[in-house]
Amino acid sequence: MEMRMPGRMRRVSAGRRAAPGLAVLLLLASPVAAKDAPTDGKKEPNLRNPVEFLEMMHDLGYRAKLKIEDERPMIESRTEGITFGVNFYNCTKDKDCEIGILTASWPFEGEDKAMEAVNGWNAQQFVGRAWLVESESYIGLDRPLNLMTGYSVAAMESEIDWWAKTMVEFRDYLRKEVYADDDKEKSRETMLRIRAPLN
Numbered sequence: 001m002e003m004r005m006p007g008r009m010r011r012v013s014a015g016r017r018a019a020p021g022l023a024v025l026l027l028l029a030s031p032v033a034a035k036d037a038p039t040d041g042k043k044e045p046n047l048r049n050p051v052e053f054l055e056m057m058h059d060l061g062y063r064a065k066l067k068i069e070d071e072r073p074m075i076e077s078r079t080e081g082i083t084f085g086v087n088f089y090n091c092t093k094d095k096d097c098e099i100g101i102l103t104a105s106w107p108f109e110g111e112d113k114a115m116e117a118v119n120g121w122n123a124q125q126f127v128g129r130a131w132l133v134e135s136e137s138y139i140g141l142d143r144p145l146n147l148m149t150g151y152s153v154a155a156m157e158s159e160i161d162w163w164a165k166t167m168v169e170f171r172d173y174l175r176k177e178v179y180a181d182d183d184k185e186k187s188r189e190t191m192l193r194i195r196a197p198l199n
Contacts, residue, residue, distance in 0.1 A: 047156055048147045049095050050075060050088050056153055060160070073097070079164045082171060088147075100145040102163045105138045106171070108178055114139055117177040121170065128166040139178070141170050 045052035050066055050073040057064040057077060064077035073094050075086040082104055090098035108114040111134055118130045118139060131140045143163050145151070151159070 044152055047100075047151045048097050050086075050091075050097065051095075053086065053088075053100070056156065057160075059153075060157055062160075068094075079160075080168050082164075082167045084163070084167060086145075098146075098148050100147050101142050102145065102160070103140060103142040104167050104170075105140045106174055108132075108137055108139050108174075110178070114178055117174065120177065121173060128163075128170065130170065139174065141167065 045056050047053050047056065054064055054066045054075055057075065062077045062079065064075050066073060066075050068074070069085075069087070073088045073091060077084060077086070084102060084104040087101045087103055088094075088097040088099070089101065114132055115134075118132045121128075121130045128141055128143050131142070132138075133140065143159075143166065145156075145159060
C-alpha cells in the first residue's frame with residue numbers, strides 16, 4: 001500500500017544565514033520546542049501505545065473507545081457527525097505501534113459513479129486517499145500517521161483537526177458526486193462499521 005505523507009517545504013535564502021546564537025533563540029521560541037516541553041509538568045503520552053493514544057483523545061474531548069479489530073488495536077471515535085477509526089499497525093504486543101491510519105467509510109450504490117468519484121478525488125488531493133471496495137459496496141477514506149516520529153499532543157491534535165476537515169470535505173463531495181440522484185432518505189449520512197484500509 002502506497003502511503004503519501006504530508007509535508008511542509010520552507011525556502012531559505014542562501015545569502016541570509018542566522019548567527020548561531022540567534023538560531024538557538026529561534027529554536028527555543030519555536031512551536032516545536034514549546035510542544036516538546038510542556039509547561040504544566042505533565043509528561044507527553046507515548047502515542048505509539050494505543051491505550052495512551054485513547055487517553056489523549058479523551059483529554060482532547062473526544063468520545064472514543066479502544067477495541068481489537070482483525071487482531072489489531074483500533075480506536076473508534078466520532079467528530080463532525082462522522083464516525084472514524086484509528087487503526088494501528090506494526091505493533092509489538094499491541095504496543096509500540098509504528099503506524100496509525102485514520103479511516104472512515106461510506107456506503108454507495110452505483111459502481112461506475114463511485115469509481116469515477118474516487119478517481120476524481122484522488123486526482124485532486126495530496127492527503128486523504130479514497131478507495132473503493134466493490135464487493136461490499138463501500139468507499140473508504142484514510143490518512144496515515146508515522147508514529148515513529150514521536151508526535152506531541154499538540155501535533156496530533158492538529159492532525160486530527162485536519163482529518164476532521166478532510167472527512168467533511170469528502171462527505172460533501174460524495175453527496176454531490178455519488179448521492180446527488182438519491183432520494184432524501186438515501187442521501188443521509190449512513191456509516192458502516194469502521195473499515196481498515198486496504199493492504
